[in-house]
Amino acid sequence: MPDASPRMENDGDDMPTIEPSLEQLLVDHIAGTGFDDLDAQAVSCCKKLILDALGVTFPGRQAPGCPEIVDLLATWQTAQGASVFLSGIQAPPPLAAMANSAMMHALDFDDTLDASALHTFVNVLPAALAAAETGKKVGGKELITALVVGVDLICRISLAIDSPLSWIRTATCGGFGAAAAAAKVLGLDREQIFNALGVVYGQTSGNAQGLIEGRLVKRMQPGFAASAGVLSAFLAGRGITGSRRFLTGAYGFYPLYEQGVFTPSAVTEGLGAHHSIVDLSIKPYPSCRMTHSSIGAALALKDRVGPVDAIGQVDVSVSAMVAEMVGKPFEIGDNPQVDAQFSIPYTTACALVRGDVFLQDFEPRAITDSAVMRLADRVRVVADPTLPSKDILQARMKITRGDGTVARERVPVPLGNPQNPMNEDQCRNKFLKCIDFSGIEIQDAARDELFSMVDHLESLTDVNDLVRIMAG
Incomplete structure (x- = not known):
């Protein structure tokens, strides 16, 4: 070396x-x-x-x-x-x-x-x-x-x-x-x-x-x-x-x-x-990684803040880069899926309304759901000058209810990071949920063969066997 x-x-x-x-x-x-x-x-x-x-x-x-x-x-x-x-x-x-x-x-x-x-x-x-x-x-x-x-x-x-x-x-x-x-x-x-x-x-x-x-x-x-x-x-x-x-x-x-x-x-x-x-991190949510700590904070706060209609405002504090890239007020343009994927207001509202963020939440009908849209309008994202400008790990969230009560949550490291990893079962469950959501038919035998090939990849003599299953 x-x-x-x-x-x-x-x-x-x-x-x-x-x-x-x-x-x-x-x-x-x-x-x-x-x-x-x-x-x-x-x-x-x-x-x-x-x-x-x-x-x-x-x-x-x-x-x-x-x-x-x-x-x-x-x-x-x-x-x-x-x-x-x-x-x-x-x-x-x-x-x-x-x-x-x-x-x-x-x-x-x-x-x-x-x-x-x-x-x-x-x-x-x-x-x-x-x-x-x-x-x-x-x-x-x-x-x-x-x-x-x-x-x-x-x-x-x-x-x-x-x-x-x-x-x-x-x-x-x-x-x-x-x-x-x-x-x-x-x-x-x-x-x-x-x-x-x-x-x-x-x-x-x-x-x-x-x-x-x-x-x-x-x-x-x-x-x-x-x-x-x-x-x-x-x-x-x-x-x-x-x-x-x-x-x-x-x-x-x-x-x-x-x-x-x-x-x-x-x-x-x-x-x-x-x-x-x-x-490297494996992503638990199908949206820009810069939204994940905010999603994590929202999911942690969901049961503490009660009905979403009682939420007056959600304040999210992130780095300057995150605020610029994914912190703008949520608006739907020519490509709603991309707009939603790259929006803290949308993904935060989705987490609070639905208790999860997964692929179905980025379909057109889900994106335009009135309950999510109303709450997204009440999410405000600001840059925290104390954070490194390109930090994407940390987020602070404050939810203020209509009666003035406040709940706070800080996420220092989002789920999926090596410091907060997804376990083997979570990773495999993500794989299976992705296949199910896609609607693409794959025989159980082929799926199990794919699992086995990857699990024992160092023993595989020709990676084209792996390609064959993916080729369709």
Whole structure:
């Protein structure tokens, strides 16, 4: 393992260079990591997250925008492509990865790295599986290794950034992880991996405008990153060269996308010893992670505040970034599902009225329910200046009843975070509820086979057996 404590040197650019470069250290880590380098916790977390990502794909297949994507790809079918999940069709691998990622992410029910407010498996899993279908036979150990190093890259690149969201970092950081995962699955060597990451940087994009406008493109941006990762790995395998200083060069990712403000030590600390996959959260509610602590507070207060009609006002205090992204008064626009997913007022009201927040609460009829709408109008979200600006963990809630009595709740860490984890039964129950809600028929034998394959993934000789069940 290379020295993970780079030193700073000035080569005449505005930003001092780092030697050995962050890029070199990360590529050495990706190329040099094998299954035997992973600890039991990383392997266990990886399998749990695979099952979670596949589970949310079932209802995501029906979510607004996803049938349209699948219909489009049906016109571009190819006999030698990769599977578009739950459709029975194959498409060029980058497009299959895009579609599968969009389905995983559409309902905002996929994993998160809470410290960076981003998702990971929607990048790495579609990219790795699309690559696996079109190259050499890939076993379960190879898939797990590819996913762990891909997630590690996404998390480490993002954790060096302190500024609040403007770019959608699931996309901007996620493309690097997708390229790394696809490259590992394809068996690329160190130089080819380096090129794949440099090539994917040439395609890096993803901004928060679609999020704040509630547009369907928001759920597609991780798919664009997954697609770019697959394409970049295949191009690198054919000899296409990419930027070397894709992170720290004069026009590298950190100078260009993050104004040169980043913490190099966050990228390299514990590299090879600590696998970031163990830091990921599994989401109990199908809405933006930034709403989850508020939902938790509302559920904790529900029985203490009595009938919702007696509630005069709900005050929610969160970080500045959370207030900006999901704290605005609830309004229904062109895409009600997206509007509801990204609204503390809506999700808080839903929790207080219904005692739960699940997929059915983001259907049009549920969103426009008069009792929820009335209460959402009485939810006020403010930024707490004492919280770090991009903190998404903490929320404080005060509910004032019409008679003036007050109830308060603070949630320091939302459910699903490694500090407040969902247990095995909760994770499996989420998977089964997702399948049931989707209405997509899957035989009990196939469902049980999927459970067994994931549970014993390191023993699987060909991950295409897993793809076969998901292909539809």
